[in-house]
Amino acid sequence: MGGNRKRISRRAFVGGAGIGAAALTGASAMSGLGLQAQPRTAATRPAKWDLEADVVVVGSGACGLPAAIRAVDQGASVIVVEANYDIGGHGIINGGQVPLGGGTSAQKKHGIVDSPDILFRDLTDWSVVETNGMPEYRFNDRGVQRALADNEAAAYEFLLDNGVRFADMPPGVQGGHAIGISAPRENYAIWDKGQSAESPRGGGGTVVYRALENSAKKKGVRFLLNHHMDVLFRETPSSGRVLGLKAHYSPKFLPGSTTPLKPFRSDGVLTMTARDVTVRARKAVIIATGGSSSNVNFRRVFDPRLTEEYQVAGEPYSSQDASGELAGMAIGASLWGTANQTLERNGALRKRPVIGAQHIYPEWTPRSPVFPLVRATGLHVDDWQNLILVNQASRRFYDETAEGWPYGTHHGFLDPYVQGDWRNGRRITYKPQNFLDAALAPNEGSQPPDYSAGPIWAIFDADAVTREKWDLSPPATDPLFFFSAHTLAELAPQIRKNPFSRVDLPVRNLEATVARYNQIVDFGYDPDFEKPNPKYKIQTPPFHAAWATPVVHDTYAGLRINMKCQVLDVSGQVIPGLYCGGESAGGCSQHGQGRAITQGFIAGKEAAHERSST
Numbered sequence: 001m002g003g004n005r006k007r008i009s010r011r012a013f014v015g016g017a018g019i020g021a022a023a024l025t026g027a028s029a030m031s032g033l034g035l036q037a038q039p040r041t042a043a044t045r046p047a048k049w050d051l052e053a054d055v056v057v058v059g060s061g062a063c064g065l066p067a068a069i070r071a072v073d074q075g076a077s078v079i080v081v082e083a084n085y086d087i088g089g090h091g092i093i094n095g096g097q098v099p100l101g102g103g104t105s106a107q108k109k110h111g112i113v114d115s116p117d118i119l120f121r122d123l124t125d126w127s128v129v130e131t132n133g134m135p136e137y138r139f140n141d142r143g144v145q146r147a148l149a150d151n152e153a154a155a156y157e158f159l160l161d162n163g164v165r166f167a168d169m170p171p172g173v174q175g176g177h178a179i180g181i182s183a184p185r186e187n188y189a190i191w192d193k194g195q196s197a198e199s200p201r202g203g204g205g206t207v208v209y210r211a212l213e214n215s216a217k218k219k220g221v222r223f224l225l226n227h228h229m230d231v232l233f234r235e236t237p238s239s240g241r242v243l244g245l246k247a248h249y250s251p252k253f254l255p256g257s258t259t260p261l262k263p264f265r266s267d268g269v270l271t272m273t274a275r276d277v278t279v280r281a282r283k284a285v286i287i288a289t290g291g292s293s294s295n296v297n298f299r300r301v302f303d304p305r306l307t308e309e310y311q312v313a314g315e316p317y318s319s320q321d322a323s324g325e326l327a328g329m330a331i332g333a334s335l336w337g338t339a340n341q342t343l344e345r346n347g348a349l350r351k352r353p354v355i356g357a358q359h360i361y362p363e364w365t366p367r368s369p370v371f372p373l374v375r376a377t378g379l380h381v382d383d384w385q386n387l388i389l390v391n392q393a394s395r396r397f398y399d400e401t402a403e404g405w406p407y408g409t410h411h412g413f414l415d416p417y418v419q420g421d422w423r424n425g426r427r428i429t430y431k432p433q434n435f436l437d438a439a440l441a442p443n444e445g446s447q448p449p450d451y452s453a454g455p456i457w458a459i460f461d462a463d464a465v466t467r468e469k470w471d472l473s474p475p476a477t478d479p480l481f482f483f484s485a486h487t488l489a490e491l492a493p494q495i496r497k498n499p500f501s502r503v504d505l506p507v508r509n510l511e512a513t514v515a516r517y518n519q520i521v522d523f524g525y526d527p528d529f530e531k532p533n534p535k536y537k538i539q540t541p542p543f544h545a546a547w548a549t550p551v552v553h554d555t556y557a558g559l560r561i562n563m564k565c566q567v568l569d570v571s572g573q574v575i576p577g578l579y580c581g582g583e584s585a586g587g588c589s590q591h592g593q594g595r596a597i598t599q600g601f602i603a604g605k606e607a608a609h610e611r612s613s614t
């Protein structure tokens with residue numbers, strides 16, 4: 001199948017061997033892969049330090065900003081080292097739904113009963129599983145959960161004290177994943193400014209993280225932007241306390257520009273453009289680098305199916321390249337709680353209602369300052385009846401209308417819910433929901449060495465475009481992720497231009513799949529995948545193929561930490577002077593910023609109370 005055409009191989013793109021305009025575009029589509037952090041070995045401490053502070057935080061997102069503020073609040077001097085051109089990480093592009101419970105003032109105000117004990121038992125409840133049978137809380141580290149439960153309410157008040165404003169409404173459940181089910185715990189930051197320079201994409205996360213940035217800067221935190229931490233130093237390469245780090249200059253450019261992107265606000269930002277910068281941490285380093293989903297080799301440790309075609313939420317604004325984990329592991333840190341990353345739960349991998357672009361989570365607008373990197377908004381799918389989804393063998397594989405992930409186990413999931421009760425399992429309405437498994441399955445197009453499933457393509461016709469009211473022209477669609485042709489036979493070979501396509505979409509299969517689907521529409525019943533009431537034939541040219549490959553959402557396993565967020569080595573011993581929180585830390589199944597904020601809140605205080613190294 002299509003393997004002998006002369007072309008620049010996918011791996012050559014990764015290695016940067018592309019030539020000519022098309023190759024460059026392809027290379028930019030693959031850039032997240034080319035920049036992946038690599039495994040490291042322990043390094044000898046540097047002869048000199050370029051910068052110095054009591055506490056050095058790596059990453060300025062949902063964990064890093066609270067960690068920095070908390071440390072400075074305790075009297076420590078703080079430098080935040082950030083790889084990106086601006087502050088905020090995934091936090092600033094998120095939806096602003098902040099899960100924090102355990103008895104917050106918002107919960108109390110609205111008569112919601114919650115406490116650290118209730119929250120702790122929720123977050124370790126073995127008896128609750130998602131509707132696909134996957135356990136949400138069973139594999140959590142109990143100490144890490146106890147620390148979360150004990151600190152969440154205080155972390156909520158800390159956000160208020162540092163200028164974060166939430167909607168004056170009862171905490172709810174919308175957007176909450178693995179936050180426990182005894183009480184509603186989701187708090188909502190309100191974003192009402194539309195798209196502005198203040199935010200890379202609009203949304204509630206901007207409210208939270210610009211407020212924290214302002215507070216941190218007022219309190220004296222300094223930010224070293226455009227610097228990617230690669231190496232941590234201990235007293236000897238693999239023993240003793242952590243003394244500091246090395247970061248390399250990593251400016252971000254828009255295509256065709258030689259001027260690095262600039263942060264929204266430049267006050268409090270240290271200006272250094274040296275290739276390598278060493279930063280001494282007199283007391284501690286806090287790893288808040290946001291996880292590992294963008295690093296294909298690293299993420300495949302947990303799920304070998306996740307080969308390079310699966311794009312990652314948050315890119316190309318900020319990336320989760322496992323650099324915190326790799327630097328920690330190089331000096332002896334242990335990974336932890338890896339089951340949480342492997343289990344198919346909590347929307348770790350998602351079908352998105354957006355097609356025809358590479359970066360489909362979040363939905364970007366052309367007004368975003370990083371839009372030239374995003375390149376296309378994608379087409380929002382209102383009705384999955386308007387298309388079929390095919391794999392690289394041109395075969396349908398599941399009911400297209402199926403949900404992309406199971407229903408989350410938040411408040412209201414079970415009624416009644418009794419913590420730890422064996423009867424809970426009987427009250428759950430199970431639904432297999434294997435859409436993603438079918439999408440990731442090897443097929444006729446799979447090839448050695450990975451036998452990867454390859455991209456998923458949405459196939460539809462001109463009538464579907466009319467029904468969905470889509471404007472197909474760029475910037476709605478990306479020419480490398482969206483193709484059109486007058487016939488299916490002409491459409492299939494075009495798809496090979498996509499940099500993640502390993503094989504030609506087999507024309508004969510595609511024609512047969514569409515013919516079979518049109519027959520199914522005539523039947524009014526889908527004997528192959530039981531799509532409910534299949535409605536529309538695919539018959540009116542032009543025909544279209546739009547990228548519809550599932551997206552990796554976030555990381556649920558990382559470095560082993562204790563209740564103080566100190567990093568532990570493979571013998572369970574504390575690595576002195578090293579802390580971690582957020583998506584780079586293991587032991588917690590919870591999605592999102594609640595745990596990141598709380599662990600930053602814990603780590604910042606603890607790090608500030610370390611003794612100073614001489």
Ligand SMILES: Cc1cc2nc3c(=O)[nH]c(=O)nc-3n(C[C@H](O)[C@H](O)[C@H](O)COP(=O)(O)OP(=O)(O)OC[C@H]3O[C@@H](n4cnc5c(N)ncnc54)[C@H](O)[C@@H]3O)c2cc1C
Pocket residue numbers: 058059060061062063064081082083084087088089090091092093094095096097098099175227228229230288289290291313314318319320321323324361362554581582583584591592593594596
């Ligand atoms: C589109 C989207 C919507 C979301 N919506 C929600 C929501 O509504 N509610 C919710 O709770 N969660 C949401 N999340 C998840 C939430 O934003 C993340 O879980 C959270 O931001 C993780 O915090 P973190 O500090 O671990 O990582 P991040 O916030 O991503 O911060 C990590 C930072 O570290 C930097 N960094 C990485 N490596 C290095 C390095 N080597 N050197 C220096 N800096 C480095 C990164 O550039 C980044 O700025 C959403 C995520 C996305 C992508």
